[in-house]
Amino acid sequence: MKKGIVIFMILIMFIMIIPHYGYAKPNSEKKVVMVILDDANYEEMVAFGGENIKYLLKNGALGLMNANSASSFTSANSYATIGAGAYATSANYAAYAGGYYDLFHNEPINVVYKRNTGNDMNLENIANVGITELNLQNKKLNRIAKPALLGTLLHENGYKTAIIGNEGTDFDNIKINASLITTDEKGITDFGVVNQTLLAHDPMSPYGIRSDYDKLYTAFCDIKDKADFIVIQPGDMSRLNKYMDIAEDRYNEIKSEIFSQTDKLIGKLFSQIDDNTLFLLVVPFPSTEDSSAGKRLTPIIALNKDISCGTLTSATTKRDGIVTSTDIAACILDYFGIPKDASMTGHKLTSKSMENPLGYLEELNRITIFNYKIRSSVVKTYIGFIIGVLILFLISIKYFEKYLNYVKFLLIGVLITPTMLLLLPLASPWSIPEFVLCLIGSVLLVSLLVFYFLKDNLKIFIATCLPPVFIILIDTFLENPLMRVSILGYDPIVGARFYGIGNEYMGFLIGAAIIGIAALMDRAGGKQKIAKILSMVFYLVILLTLMAPSLGTNVGGSMAAFIGFGVSIILNTRGKLTKKDFLVLICLLVVSILALFIYDGMRPSSNTQSHIGQTTELIKHNSFFALFQIFARKLSMNYKLIRYSSWVWVLFGTVATLCILFARPVGILKEIFRKHVYLYFGFIAGIIATLAALAFNDSGVVAAATMMIPLTIPLIMMCIDEIENNKQMTKNGTEV
Numbered sequence: 001m002k003k004g005i006v007i008f009m010i011l012i013m014f015i016m017i018i019p020h021y022g023y024a025k026p027n028s029e030k031k032v033v034m035v036i037l038d039d040a041n042y043e044e045m046v047a048f049g050g051e052n053i054k055y056l057l058k059n060g061a062l063g064l065m066n067a068n069s070a071s072s073f074t075s076a077n078s079y080a081t082i083g084a085g086a087y088a089t090s091a092n093y094a095a096y097a098g099g100y101y102d103l104f105h106n107e108p109i110n111v112v113y114k115r116n117t118g119n120d121m122n123l124e125n126i127a128n129v130g131i132t133e134l135n136l137q138n139k140k141l142n143r144i145a146k147p148a149l150l151g152t153l154l155h156e157n158g159y160k161t162a163i164i165g166n167e168g169t170d171f172d173n174i175k176i177n178a179s180l181i182t183t184d185e186k187g188i189t190d191f192g193v194v195n196q197t198l199l200a201h202d203p204m205s206p207y208g209i210r211s212d213y214d215k216l217y218t219a220f221c222d223i224k225d226k227a228d229f230i231v232i233q234p235g236d237m238s239r240l241n242k243y244m245d246i247a248e249d250r251y252n253e254i255k256s257e258i259f260s261q262t263d264k265l266i267g268k269l270f271s272q273i274d275d276n277t278l279f280l281l282v283v284p285f286p287s288t289e290d291s292s293a294g295k296r297l298t299p300i301i302a303l304n305k306d307i308s309c310g311t312l313t314s315a316t317t318k319r320d321g322i323v324t325s326t327d328i329a330a331c332i333l334d335y336f337g338i339p340k341d342a343s344m345t346g347h348k349l350t351s352k353s354m355e356n357p358l359g360y361l362e363e364l365n366r367i368t369i370f371n372y373k374i375r376s377s378v379v380k381t382y383i384g385f386i387i388g389v390l391i392l393f394l395i396s397i398k399y400f401e402k403y404l405n406y407v408k409f410l411l412i413g414v415l416i417t418p419t420m421l422l423l424l425p426l427a428s429p430w431s432i433p434e435f436v437l438c439l440i441g442s443v444l445l446v447s448l449l450v451f452y453f454l455k456d457n458l459k460i461f462i463a464t465c466l467p468p469v470f471i472i473l474i475d476t477f478l479e480n481p482l483m484r485v486s487i488l489g490y491d492p493i494v495g496a497r498f499y500g501i502g503n504e505y506m507g508f509l510i511g512a513a514i515i516g517i518a519a520l521m522d523r524a525g526g527k528q529k530i531a532k533i534l535s536m537v538f539y540l541v542i543l544l545t546l547m548a549p550s551l552g553t554n555v556g557g558s559m560a561a562f563i564g565f566g567v568s569i570i571l572n573t574r575g576k577l578t579k580k581d582f583l584v585l586i587c588l589l590v591v592s593i594l595a596l597f598i599y600d601g602m603r604p605s606s607n608t609q610s611h612i613g614q615t616t617e618l619i620k621h622n623s624f625f626a627l628f629q630i631f632a633r634k635l636s637m638n639y640k641l642i643r644y645s646s647w648v649w650v651l652f653g654t655v656a657t658l659c660i661l662f663a664r665p666v667g668i669l670k671e672i673f674r675k676h677v678y679l680y681f682g683f684i685a686g687i688i689a690t691l692a693a694l695a696f697n698d699s700g701v702v703a704a705a706t707m708m709i710p711l712t713i714p715l716i717m718m719c720i721d722e723i724e725n726n727k728q729m730t731k732n733g734t735e736v
Contacts, residue, residue, distance in 0.1 A: 031224075032332050033273060034280040035266060036178050036233035038075075038167070039241040039287035042299050042361060048256045050263030052270065056281055056301050057358055061351035063312030064297035064361055064368075066324040066495045067285050070141050073296075075238075075285040078325055079177040080134065080147055082284060085329030085344035088145040090180065091137045093130030097163070097179035097187075102195045104129055104173060117187060124191050126163050128179050131187030144343045150329040151184035154229055157338050162227035163192040164219045167235030169207045169242060171196045177284075178233035181328075191227050193219040205254065206243030211236050213261045217268045224272060229332065232269075234262060241287045278335050279303040284325065294369040296493045297322070302331075302349060310354035311361065315347035317498035318552070319484065321361050323349060324495065367485055370430050372493045378421075378439075379487065383646045386414050386709070387653045393716055394660060397723065404720045411720075412464065413447040415713045418488055418508050418706070419468040420446065422475070425485045457721055458519045458676075461714050465516030472509050473541065476501055476551055488706075496699070500552015501545070503699040507706035510561050510689050513542055514568055515710045518682025521572060532572055539565040547596055555593070556697025560707075562589045564689025571681035647705040654705075654712040661719055672718045679718070686711040 042062075045053050069077035069087050076090035098109035100123045105112075113127040114120060121127040128134070131148070138145045146152075151161050161182040168175040174194050182189040198219065202210040211234040223230060236258045240251070266281075273279065283298035290296070300323060302312060311321040314330075326346030333340050334348035354360055389410045396404050420442045429435040454460045475482045480499060483489035488504040490497040501509065517535045524531035543565060545551055546558045566585045570577050661669055673680035690707045694700040 029274075029276045030228070030336060031273065031277045032229045032280065032335060033269060033277055034181070034229075034231045034282055035262075035269070036165070036231065037262060037281060037283050037299075038233070038235070038237040039285065039290070040237060040283050040299065041286070041290055041295060042358065042365075044255065044259070045299065046358075048259035050260060050267075052263045052267040053259070053281075056266070056279075056303060059309050060279075060281075060301040060303040061307045061310055061312045061349075062321070062357045062361055063300045063302075063323045063349070064321055064365055064492075065283070065300045065327075066317075066322065066492060067296065067298055068324070068495045070138070070143060070145055073291070076177055076180075078285045079180040080138075081325045082282075082328050083151065083180040083183070084138070084145050084147050084149050084326075085333075085340060085346050086145050086149075086326055087143065087345065088147050089137050089141065090177075091130050091133040094128065094134040094180060095175050095177045096130055096173065097126050097128040097176050097183070097189070098174045098194055099126055099192070100124075102174060106172075113187065119186060121188060126179060126183075126189040126192035126194055128183045128187035128189075131183065131185070134180075135185065146185070146341065146343050148180065148183045148185050148187070149341055149344065150332060151182050151189065153333060153338055153341065154336070155184045155188075155190075157336070159228040159336060159338075160190040160226060162223045162230040163189045163194060163233075164198070164216060164223065164230065165233035165235050166194050166196065166198045166211070167233060167238040168196075168199075169209065169239055171199060171209070176233060176235075178231045182229065182231050191223045193223075205236070206239045206246070209239060211261070213265045217265060220269065221272065228336070232265075234258075234265070236261070244288075275305040277304070278307075278332075280328070282328065294373045294493070295365070296372070297365060297368060300328075302351070307351045308353045309357070310352045311357045312349050312351055314349050316345070317492070318479075319492065319498055320352055320354075321357070321364050322492050322498065367430055368492055371485065371487055372491055374432065374435065375487050375491060378435075380646050382417055382421075383650055385417070386650050389414055390653050390657050390716075393720075394657065397665065397719075401723060401727070404723060408717055408720050409447060409451045411713050411717050412450050412460065413443050415464045415710065416446050416450070417443055418505070418709070419464075419471065421488045422468065422471060422482050422486050422505065424487075425482050457714070457717055458523045458679075460717065461515055461519035462523065465512040465519070465710050465714075469509055469513045469516060469542070472501065472505055473545055476545055480552075497552070501554050501557065503554070503557070503697060503703045504706050506546065506554050506557035506560075506697075507690075507693055507703035508709060509542065510557070510564055510693070511686055511707035511710040513538070514564055514682045514686045514689065515679075515714055517568065518676075518678045519714070521678035521682075522676050535572065536569055539569065547592075549596075549599075553596070555596075556693060556700065557703065558596070559589060559593065559696040560689045560693035560703065562592065563692040564685050567688050568682060568685035571685060572678060575677075575681075577684075645701055647702045650705040651701060651708060654708040657716065658712060661715065665719075665723065668719055668722055669715070672715070672722055676718070679714070683711060683715065 045057060049057070067078045069081040069089060071077055071089040074090070076095055077088070080088040080090040080094065096104055098104060100108070100110045100121060102109045109127055109129065110121050112129045116129055116132050134147045138147045154161055163176060163179050163182045165176055165178060166174055167177065176194045179189060179194070198212055198215050199209050200212045201208060213234065216232060216234060220230065220232060240254055240258065279302070281299070281301040283300065286296050286298050300312065312323050313320050314323045314327040316324050316327055324346060326344065327349055328346070330340050330344055330346040331349040389407065392410070393407050396407050420439060424435070424438055424442070427438050429438040450460055450463060454463055483502060483505060490502040492498060517538065521528060521531050521535065543558065543561050546554050546561050563585060567577060570581050686707065690704045690711070693703040693707055697703045
């Protein structure tokens with residue numbers, strides 16, 4: 001007996017000291033509960049929300065979420081992006097998932113799942129029947145995207161996932177896009193209820209179906225102690241958004257009822273969770289109505305004891321109140337203490353305390369929507385203005401030479417418009433009449449002042465090219481308060497860039513700096529040595545600003561600036577550029593860019609890295625194939641812009657005008673460059689920088705076009721003065 005007890009005790013001790021491996025649940029009570037509120041906005045939450053939603057609005061951290069993906073702007077793609085933690089795409093059947101005995105087209109899910117994947121599912125699992133196609137579609141992208149990566153990493157670290165809800169429009173087939181958030185790479189969510197038992201017949205609801213919120217809550221209570229990450233998608237708002245044939249009064253009545261039921265459900269969920277739970281209310285995609293109105297940034301609310309009331313942000317956007325759908329996965333992984341995968345482009349959510357976050361977001365959203373809606377019209381009008389002035393100039397030198405001086409006034413207007421568009425937010429013109437009045441008034445006033453008071457062209461170039469360079473630099477050092485809301489800045493709805501210097505102003509910055517310095521050098525006279533030293537310092541400051549990760553590195557812009565400024569310095573100091581000089585410049589560029597990538601990649605926290613640091617990590621984990629994908633994506637974007645962007649007309653128009661000026665009037669540019677050597681050097685450096693911007697930037701057409709504005713317009717103005725001088729000399733000669 002004693003021998004048996006001793007053996008038993010030894011066995012117990014042995015079991016206790018054995019290290020535990022595999023997928024055992026971590027010793028943590030942390031949970032994440034996410035409620036999906038489809039197709040809603042903050043205005044509706046305020047108007048229709050009950051006490052629990054209003055509690056979230058008052059005590060949570062609020063944000064506006066960019067819902068873009070790797071392909072078309074659709075709800076399914078947004079869900080796939082949330083699950084991947086990077087821009088991803090969905091697939092035809094990726095929204096269909098179910099339990100073991102649930103049916104998909106009258107076949108049990110377990111049969112369909114095994115037929116599609118060759119794998120078995122457990123009785124408690126929810127299996128996604130479209131997982132194979134989902135993985136295949138994302139492999140076709142010209143970027144690295146790993147669908148269902150959030151669920152995969154949670155499972156690999158011993159955490160369990162669950163999905164509850166059904167957004168289907170009939171009782172026969174389950175549809176649950178939210179399964180793309182909880183599933184792993186094999187298509188498995190550990191627990192859940194997604195079948196028709198969660199639905200109730202209701203002839204007054206869209207499609208005659210509504211969610212049974214009591215059963216949603218019961219399902220949550222049954223699962224909450226088993227799973228660590230639980231997503232609940234009631235589905236009623238999704239059905240309402242799809243059901244278009246309904247009167248407005250009925251629409252608002254049904255929406256009010258859905259909000260009421262959702263509010264009660266959230267209140268019940270609050271009673272079941274504690275301080276160790278991160279609660280997320282997420283709207284993955286805007287409604288059809290909101291999307292059409294430009295309201296494409298959707299609400300996201302986070303509530304936890306460690307999250308302060310205020311606004312959400314992330315290192316992805318570095319903007320108070322704005323995050324992306326890629327940030328959600330990174331946030332959940334960070335909460336559980338799991339390192340994110342290198343392919344994940346999102347970053348964890350952080351909060352910033354603010355007294356009235358909802359008011360701040362409403363104003364931010366209003367400005368964002370305004371800019372998004374009028375951006376295309378304003379840009380096309382400006383482009384039309386440029387093309388019109390170029391055509392008017394070419395007609396005038398042929399038929400109306402005596403009116404050329406008036407064209408000069410319009411050329412000044414073309415040159416200063418980007419600066420006025422950058423400064424315009426200071427007047428807060430967030431209505432169309434105010435915007436039009438402020439823009440036209442400011443351009444006319446400044447153009448008139450420059451035209452009237454500055455008769456010397458070099459003074460005009462210095463006055464119109466160098467100030468915007470200083471303004472852009474100062475704005476960048478102050479975290480872009482102007483560029484963030486400028487029409488020529490970047491749009492958080494489009495989401496191509498959220499901070500730093502955008503491609504439109506990057507091109508204008510480089511071109512204006514080169515021509516401004518060239519004009520200054522020509523004006524310097526006997527003080528050219530000092531001017532050359534100052535120009536080098538000036539170029540260095542601009543280059544470091546474009547390169548600095550903390551200021552939002554613009555890699556393509558850095559490369560274009562490096563080459564353009566380098567050529568300008570060589571020409572200004574030596575008067576010529578040899579093949580050897582150019583080769584050395586290229587080698588220095590390669591070394592500088594590699595050093596930048598290595599430096600940012602070695603920074604300790606991924607949350608402080610810029611996109612180039614993330615690229616370094618991506619290459620480190622996925623080989624140089626990731627780099628080829630980036631190149632392919634940039635080429636694809638440039639090809640798309642060449643085909644569809646209006647900026648291509650500016651590029652073609654300025655190049656065509658220069659080609660004509662080199663031919664007619666005969667020898668005019670040669671004479672101008674003979675008199676203004678540094679302007680000639682600046683022009684050469686600017687053209688080389690333009691070619692570099694076109695080659696190295698993913699929006700090269702845009703950057704090249706805006707760079708050509710400060711290169712071409714000053715040359716045209718010099719031509720006008722040269723023509724006027726020739727006429728005067730001819731007249732004086734005749735009189736003599």
